[in-house]
Amino acid sequence: MRAGFFNMLFGMALAVATAYAAAAESADSGSDPGYGIAMYGSPALPPDFVSLPYANPDAPKGGTLRLGDVGGFDSLNPFTLKGRAPWYLSSLTVETLLGRSIDEPFTLYGLLAESVRTGPNRHWVEFTLNPKARFSDGNPVTVEDVIWSFKTLAKSHPLYAGAWAKVATAEKTGPRTVRFTFNTEDRELPLILGLRPVLEKAQWQGKDFGASTLMPPVGSGPYVVDDFEPGRFITFRKNPDWWGKDLPFNRGRFNFAKIRVDYFGDASAMFEAFKAGEIDIYREGNPVKWANSYGFPAARSGEVVLDTIPHHRPSGIAGLVFNTRKPIFKDWRVRQALIDAFNFEFINETVNGGAEPRITSYFSNSTLGMRPGPATGKVRALLEPFKDSLLPGALSGYGLPKSDGSERNRRNLRRAVKLLAEAGWTVQGGVLKNAAGQPFAFDVLLPQGAASIEAAVNIYIQALKRLGIQARITTVDSAQYVERTNSYDFDMTWYIRALSMSPGNEQMLYWGHEGVTEPGTRNWMGMNSPAAEAMIHTLLTSKDHDEFVAATRAMDRVLTTGRYVIPFWYSDVSRIAHSRHLKYPSHLPIWGDWPGFLPDVWWYED
Structure with a gap:
């Protein structure tokens, strides 16, 4: 993703890339081809590994998995901003050059590419395709397909554009070999390109790739689209000729013969369908409901099994995001006041029975999260150059307000009143107004079916x-929710970003300045922070793990003290109710059940 803080690099992209690549080539021809690549160090699995450690290579094959989802779909192209595609479409039907192990922080192993090698400082990466790789129509996966896919994806979605902007050249260097040379120092780029979807170029000749379409993409993955009715259901059928079924990376994965996804108007309707046995799995996000609503007959008889699956992922951020493009939310004191007014302890007790911990920063629950108190050591050194632009607390320390748990929340509301007055907002005739007499009023945009979130917001509105x-x-x-959030057409809305133990280029998509005006990014808050972008650059170029951790902790401080989101809660476990016929391995990956766990390594058993 293009880092705004380093925009000057892109003005000289071709000149820098040419000199950089030539120097790298003359100094060293690069690493030997490898079966995998890690962000730091070496892959944990040996070259002759049998299967991923969290997959059962002897898992039975067959059966149908019936899933549910809320909402619907109107497109079968998941790689464009237009329309809404089924959640599972890409992961089940399309493959990437390398595949990710979710039992390691950031390690990739061969998938469409049988080997990968990089330049001496990862200034370039070269992939060699597996000669057996085939699309579902039987055509071989070629270097031309790879290059076309990467270029086309970059034009169609900002999710892919940032990394591609750092590619100076893409060239075919052998019958099955493709090399990408970079114009920017970024050690993550070889891994990012390894995870890009590869599509069949021939399928899209003469067609508008960016358009919403009900034509399924031709991929090389384990499943093909079997049948569908927009807004109601979609079924995926296992491809009996799937080329990759015997790869070590795939042994024990994708075991179902068919996967069907049915769509429901809201979560309540989907839960009732699960209780009635119409779908096989239900993820429960509410701990109170988990404790009190799973005594239905199928659960009592053992036909439904209740499992909690732990994980070691960062909390990520989930809460109400301020759209700082709106004048009402530009002042950080206003945002802090509204954070003070959010009575987390009372709301958590009311909605969750007090069971869930609060998100305290974007990377809390992990070693990457900011530490309590003032910034010290490497973290402080990274932030010092930006001290004049940082908001209060970034260097000195910051913590979210706490209440006594009562509904009144008087102490925090008094603090909110003081901050609002400092920002020019005072109560006039019972209504908070600015000097121009304009009332403080805004909408909270929510998607249909978010019952627990709506309950929390209703309590919050009463406090306001x-x-x-x-x-x-x-x-x-x-559909409207996606359209409005893609165009930032909201005042405040529900916001969730799952963050990993290996933050990288996607961070620029989340927090980069281009998202202030460019539609379709994940920067819903509209932040523009040179400090955050500099931290992203550091974590992308660091060769030392300690420096990477320090850069992430520093970025976490910038994000948290930016007061862009009113943080809610997170779960350190996943609560999954499922049919007793569905099984999964006893070894749980460090990432828990997401992503790459369900339905990937589950199977059906009578």
Whole structure:
């Protein structure tokens, strides 16, 4: 992703890339081809590994897995901003050059590519395709398909554009070999390109790739689209001729003969379908409901099994995001005041029975999260050059407000009133207004079916009334929600970003300045922070793991003290209710059940 702080690099991209690549080539021809690649160090698995450690290579094959989802779909192209595609479409039907092990922080193993090698400082990466790799129509996967896919994806979605902007050249260096040379120092780029989807170029000749379409993509993955009805269901059928079924990376994975996804208007309807035996798995996000609503007959008889699966992922961020493009939320004091007004302890007790911990920073629950108190050591050194632009707390220390658990939340509301007054907002006739007499009013955009979130927001809105703030909830269907958030057409909305133990280029998509105006990024808050972008650059170029950790912790401080989101709660376990016929291995990956665990390594047993 293009780092705004280093925009000057892109003005000289071709000149720098040419000199850089030539120097690297003359100094060293690069590493030997490898079966895998890790962000730091070497892959944990040996070259002759049998299967991934969290997969059962002897898992039975066959059976149907019935899943549910809320909302619907109107497109079968998941690689464009237009339309909404089924959640599982890409992961089940399309493959990448390398595949990710979710039992390691960031390690990839051969998939479409049988080997990978890099330049001496990862200034270039070269992939050699597996000669057996085939698309579902039987055509071989070629270097031309790879290059076309990467270029086309970059034009169609900002998710792919940032990394591609750092590619100076893409060239065929052998019958099955492709090399990408970079114009920017970024040690993650070889891994990022290894995870790009590869599509069949021939399928899209004469067609508009960026358009919404109900034509399924031709991929090389284990499944093909079998049948569908937009908004109601889609079924995936295992490809009996799947080329990759015997790869070590795939042994014990994708075991079902058919996967069907049915769509429901809201989570309540989907839960009732699960209780009735119409779908096989239900993820429960509410601990109170998990404790109190799973005594239905199938659960009592053992036909439904209740499992909790732990994980060691960062908490990520989930909460209400301020759209700072709106004048009402530009002042950090206003945002802090609204954070103070959010009575987490009372809301958590009401909605979750107090069972869930609060998100304290974007990378909390992990070694990458910011530490309590003032910034010290490498973290402070990284932030010092930006001290004049950092918001209060970034260097001195910051923590979210706590209440006594009562509904009144008086101490925090008094602090909120003071901050709002400093920002020019005072109560006039019971209504909070600015000097121009404009009332403090905004909408909270929520997707349909988010019952627990809506319950929390309703409590919050009642608290805001005590400050003279007029807030209201607007709920829209999933299609409208995607359209409005892609175009940043909201005041405040529900926001969730799952963050990993290996943050990289995607961070620029989340927090980069281009998202202030460019539609379709994940920068919903509209932040523009040179400090955050500099931290991203550091974590992308660090060769030392300690420096990587320090850069992430520093970035976490910038994000958290930016007061862009009112943090909610997170779960350190996943709660999954499922049919007793569905099994999974006893070895759980460090990432827990997401991503790459369900349905990837599950199987059906009578």
